[in-house]
Amino acid sequence: SQKIEQNSEALNIQEGKTATLTCNYTNYSPAYLQWYRQDPGRGPVFLLLIRENEKEKRKERLKVTFDTTLKQSLFHITASQPADSATYLCAPNQGGKLIFGQGTELSVKP
Amino acid sequence: DARVTQTPRHKVTEMGQEVTMRCQPILGHNTVFWYRQTMMQGLELLAYFRNRAPLDDSGMPKDRFSAEMPDATLATLKIQPSEPRDSAVYFCASGSNSYYEQYFGPGTRLTVT
Numbered sequence: 324s325q326k327i328e329q330n331s332e333a334l335n336i337q338e339g340k341t342a343t344l345t346c347n348y349t350n351y352s353p354a355y356l357q358w359y360r361q362d363p364g365r366g367p368v369f370l371l372l373i374r375e376n377e378k379e380k381r382k383e384r385l386k387v388t389f390d391t392t393l394k395q396s397l398f399h400i401t402a403s404q405p406a407d408s409a410t411y412l413c414a415p416n417q418g419g420k421l422i423f424g425q426g427t428e429l430s431v432k433p
Numbered sequence: 434d435a436r437v438t439q440t441p442r443h444k445v446t447e448m449g450q451e452v453t454m455r456c457q458p459i460l461g462h463n464t465v466f467w468y469r470q471t472m473m474q475g476l477e478l479l480a481y482f483r484n485r486a487p488l489d490d491s492g493m494p495k496d497r498f499s500a501e502m503p504d505a506t507l508a509t510l511k512i513q514p515s516e517p518r519d520s521a522v523y524f525c526a527s528g529s530n531s532y533y534e535q536y537f538g539p540g541t542r543l544t545v546t
Contacts, residue, residue: 355532357534357535365539365540366437366524366526366537366538366539366540367476367524367526367535367537368537369534369535369536372533372534412476416532419481419483419488419489419532420466420478420481420489421478421535422478423468423475423476423477423478424475425475426475
């Protein structure tokens with residue numbers, strides 16, 4: 324069956340460092356993949372979309388890579404700040420819909 | 434700025450009661466999604482619509498859940514009868530295309546006792 328795996332444990336890093344979050348998927352081939360941020364008590368917020376023919380996408384301090392051979396996407400936040408603390412959700416598409424991972428909780432300490 | 438709105442924000446009800454959740458998508462968006470989020474299962478797609486027509490409701494328990502779009506500005510999700518296992522946060526999201534980014538509402542936190 325189709326499966327999406329994100330870092331199961333919370334990620335704790337120091338302010339200013341780069342956070343790297345992993346998303347692995349199995350048993351299907353998404354044409355694109357999206358990343359969302361979710362804060363406690365709020366709905367997810369769209370961050371980035373990367374297509375299967377794109378290796379890398381950047382937006383300000385965010386960078387996403389998409390390796391369709393490894394079936395993996397990496398999400399990087401450079402120069403991290405305490406305000407980046409949140410849960411980050413990976414969502415590869417399946418047809419016209421998204422399948423969300425469980426998310427990785429990121430905590431950036433000052 | 435344009436946002437997806439959901440009502441009610443919180444709902445506590447007793448088992449067996451009907452629950453109706455409402456969503457107003459962003460004006461101009463033609464795709465609406467309903468999700469359920471729990472700690473155990475994460476964010477699960479229940480149903481989605483394009484141009485008010487249901488495209489996929491395979492994630493929804495058919496015997497008790499129903500989703501409709503009476504018009505382009507309103508989507509509803511009903512549970513009848515509700516059960517304690519339905520306790521979760523229900524999110525509505527809209528998009529200009531099912532292949533693009535989705536804009537989520539604040540969610541309805543449902544507790545069934």
